[in-house]
Amino acid sequence: MNKIEAFLREHRITEVECMVSDLTGIARGKIAPTAKFMSEKGMRLPESILLQSVTGDYVEDDVYYDLLDPADIDMICKPDDEGIYLVPWAIEPTAQIIHDVYDKHGEPIEMSPRNMLKKILRLYADKGWKPLVAPEMEFYLTKRNEDPDLPLQPPVGRSGRQETGRQSFSIDAANEFDPLFEDMYDWCEAQGLDLDTLIHEEGTAQMEINFRHGDPLHLADQVLVFKRTMREAALKHDVTATFMAKPITNEPGSAMHLHQSIIDAKTGENIFANADGSMSQLFLHYIGGMQRYIPEVLPLFAPNVNSFRRFLPDTSAPVNVEWGVENRTAGLRVPDSTPQNMRLENRLPGADANPYIAIAASLLCGYLGMVNHIEPTAPVQGRAYERRNLRLPFSLESALERMEQCTDVQSILGEKFCRGYIAVKRVENENYKRVISSWEREFLLLSV
Incomplete structure (x- = not known):
């Protein structure tokens, strides 16, 4: 019995929140019944979530066409047995498990923040x-x-x-x-x-x-x-x-x-x-x-x-x-x-x-x-x-x-990580500039 299975049995977990961190730090993933999680030993998510902005928008295709697969394929997410935590506020016994992400060849995906920290370590x-x-x-x-x-x-x-x-x-x-x-x-x-x-x-x-x-x-x-x-x-x-x-x-x-x-x-x-x-x-x-x-x-x-x-x-x-x-x-x-x-x-x-x-x-x-x-x-x-x-x-x-x-x-x-990160932040900045602030309404509305 591996560490994750032992944890899930010990705490009688019925649901598992399978999650990865995107560039913003938002936990993205899937919620699965424990039996399904154990049978699949992980999950798949679209690669594109790693280039998703805090507003939920994506970088334009012409910017990241060579950063991710153009077919928006899935990445393979594998649970880390050192990244398992309870979800004490949940109604049913629930665990949250942090996953690492890999491409179809089993290589760590460069755009992943957690993989990037591992690279530095x-x-x-x-x-x-x-x-x-x-x-x-x-x-x-x-x-x-x-x-x-x-x-x-x-x-x-x-x-x-x-x-x-x-x-x-x-x-x-x-x-x-x-x-x-x-x-x-x-x-x-x-x-x-x-x-x-x-x-x-x-x-x-x-x-x-x-x-x-x-x-x-x-x-x-x-x-x-x-x-x-x-x-x-x-x-x-x-x-x-x-x-x-x-x-x-x-x-x-x-x-x-x-x-x-x-x-x-x-x-x-x-x-x-x-x-x-x-x-x-x-x-x-x-x-x-x-x-x-x-x-x-x-x-x-x-x-x-x-x-x-x-x-x-x-x-x-x-x-x-x-x-x-x-x-x-x-x-x-x-x-x-x-x-x-x-x-x-x-x-x-x-x-x-x-x-x-x-x-x-x-x-x-x-x-x-x-x-x-x-x-x-x-x-x-x-x-x-x-x-x-x-x-x-x-x-x-x-x-x-x-x-x-x-x-x-x-x-x-990595050039891919830096280009992708900068592109996402520019998308967010452009979205911000489209919003008219209360300061502008207060001081410019009747003054200019």
Whole structure:
């Protein structure tokens, strides 16, 4: 009996949600009775879902004619026995199982975000290195919103009142939503998610969940599952949980901060620290690679038009790739820690980023720095918000243009993945530009 079959029998599972992550991070797939799932040992899905936009649209055929089979054939989806989780909110005993995707020849499909992360992890394994990551997920709780033209509002807590003002790290403000978080924690425990701490963030009804450090692929799976879990827990309590990067005007954005370190696969020692506790040359090169390449692949961390609203001035988010020790105004922060825990925090990814893609991109930038011996700038002292030497692209359009020209990254991620990703994001951007906003109606309708 294999691991999946044993899990399904132990939990008396009657339905299986077979899922893969698309480029946006949406879980797509099929729901099957357990008997059918076990008899087929997987599923088939159209290749084209990997080029589906967040609006449900597809890239034009003349753009991706050579990225996927023109007949829109099926890809073969195989379950990963390390990617099986319960669905605690389901009425019937249900499991969700993450699948990997392959072509008809059994080769991993390049457009798959999960396959892309696996490719980057193999680069590290070939060097005898093992990355560790710890995501920090920020999100907002809001009132249910049925009209997308209306701004989001803070939800009503146990006191019967809406939260007002900034409540950073307030225990009482977080406790306003105790019943919701009790369900969330119970469900995450049932799924075996490696949650660490819950804090109230700076924004009104903005929260943060931290994960314990671990294997990047396992943590990316967990973030995918957690986002589904958090949204379901919120719906049960008649509120909404959103991972938009900038959901509310004049409130801070939501990030997916990524703590990352590298250990020697044989010795288990942290290669970012010297024996005396100082930063190793490899660590400095890792930082140099982040500084050099993050501006070239920013759409992998900030994938949506809304993502770039988080980078506006005075939004509490870093707008550069400066680095510093214990400096949260820099895009790259080195927390004060013991030598074995020496790590870098990448503060640039948004909560809306696909976890597989963001983790892979972050590790790739650091990897290129180490293998190419890229030296970092001097660490920044004081506030880095106003520094302009290492600023990021200001819009999704300009960021996509820079990514399109970065041959170093394309040579590793693959030309097909980069072309497909950029094409999908341009489709989404064009759809966005067709919508007339409330700002335009308010200030232009009777004024121009």
